[in-house]
Amino acid sequence: MTYQALCVETVSKHPVLSDYEFLPLEKGQVRLKMLYAPINPADFNMMDAHYVIQPDCPFILGNEGVGVVDAVADDVDSSWLGKRVFFPFQMRHQWVGFWANYVSLPVQGCIIVPDFMDDQQAAMISINPLTAWVILADCMDLNAGDWIIQNAANSALGRWFIYIANQLGIHTVNIVRNDAMIEPLKLLGADSVIVYDDHFSKQVPQKGSFKLALNGVGGHSAKELSKCLDYGGILMTYGAMSKEAVCIGNVALIYKCIIATGFNRSLWAESVSIDHVKTIYKRLFEMLQHSSFLIPVKQVFCLDDYTDALGMAQQASLGGKVLFRLS
Numbered sequence: 001m002t003y004q005a006l007c008v009e010t011v012s013k014h015p016v017l018s019d020y021e022f023l024p025l026e027k028g029q030v031r032l033k034m035l036y037a038p039i040n041p042a043d044f045n046m047m048d049a050h051y052v053i054q055p056d057c058p059f060i061l062g063n064e065g066v067g068v069v070d071a072v073a074d075d076v077d078s079s080w081l082g083k084r085v086f087f088p089f090q091m092r093h094q095w096v097g098f099w100a101n102y103v104s105l106p107v108q109g110c111i112i113v114p115d116f117m118d119d120q121q122a123a124m125i126s127i128n129p130l131t132a133w134v135i136l137a138d139c140m141d142l143n144a145g146d147w148i149i150q151n152a153a154n155s156a157l158g159r160w161f162i163y164i165a166n167q168l169g170i171h172t173v174n175i176v177r178n179d180a181m182i183e184p185l186k187l188l189g190a191d192s193v194i195v196y197d198d199h200f201s202k203q204v205p206q207k208g209s210f211k212l213a214l215n216g217v218g219g220h221s222a223k224e225l226s227k228c229l230d231y232g233g234i235l236m237t238y239g240a241m242s243k244e245a246v247c248i249g250n251v252a253l254i255y256k257c258i259i260a261t262g263f264n265r266s267l268w269a270e271s272v273s274i275d276h277v278k279t280i281y282k283r284l285f286e287m288l289q290h291s292s293f294l295i296p297v298k299q300v301f302c303l304d305d306y307t308d309a310l311g312m313a314q315q316a317s318l319g320g321k322v323l324f325r326l327s
């Protein structure tokens, strides 16, 4: 059996693994009755055993999701019961697979979903918004009026970059592969949306003035981004959707001294306090309450239909997330 088949097999059998599901809670834990969980690119990387932050096998897949607390350990306050929560502390050494009907989690890392947010949006809140916030507001020295550029702009993370940048007064130029994405991203607040071609940097009027280029694709796309940077600008790689190594323009390196670096939320989360992450979510929820924003959902599947769900989630130009409905 291949590694991928093993993982999928584990997932498909999970609903009947009642012994596993109802192992007694450890100190400080709550049990969630899961509601929804998305299929993310990182889940496929894990199925292919390509992910750097790969838990030991066998493990339950699913990097994020939302559920309702339906049991608490003896030492956990019973006021958690019935609360919808998510868990933005997914890490290799603290792995929790969310494609399951029930999961047990340390209550310390759980965050209560605000009432205004629906279940499906809450299922997608643990990873992408945190990543976008940390890169734009924590790691970078950006000010209102600055320009940034990104590829894979219609991805869920790309949309979060646009939304948060917009809220902070930062201008965005956005590279997409499909012209059907131009209007939706402009409605979201994108200043400019450009359809990819091999020389897209030539289409960018602000070429040479960007402080930050966000790279989720790699390969030649990264090279075109690097050409757009200002002197000392930063090429920040967070993803590799093309599975090609990052290329960088020679001029950008030699004459503009650009800096190529990267970011991973999971490694970042290991180095910060739980309170810091909770403060970020407080700020994000204030923004969302004031100015709403939704990640499009393409289709919802039950776990039994995982073959169709995984097939759909790998299609190009999907325009929205594929979710599992759980429990």
Ligand SMILES: NC(=O)c1ccc[n+]([C@@H]2O[C@H](COP(=O)([O-])OP(=O)(O)OC[C@H]3O[C@@H](n4cnc5c(N)ncnc54)[C@H](OP(=O)(O)O)[C@@H]3O)[C@@H](O)[C@H]2O)c1
Pocket (backbone or CB within 6 Å): 040, 041, 042, 127, 128, 131, 152, 153, 154, 155, 156, 157, 158, 176, 177, 178, 216, 217, 237, 238, 239, 240, 241, 242, 243, 263, 264, 265, 266, 315, 316, 317, 318, 319
């Ligand atoms: N480093 C971190 O901490 C971190 C955190 C979160 C996410 N990520 C990464 O961010 C990326 C996006 O995640 P997501 O959840 O936002 O994904 P998503 O919503 O599923 O979107 C996937 C995106 O990738 C694009 N894409 C797929 N194959 C491509 C290819 N061969 N060349 C160019 N573009 C391609 C898609 O474009 P089309 O719509 O045109 O098909 C779409 O824009 C992933 O690589 C993920 O692993 C990293």
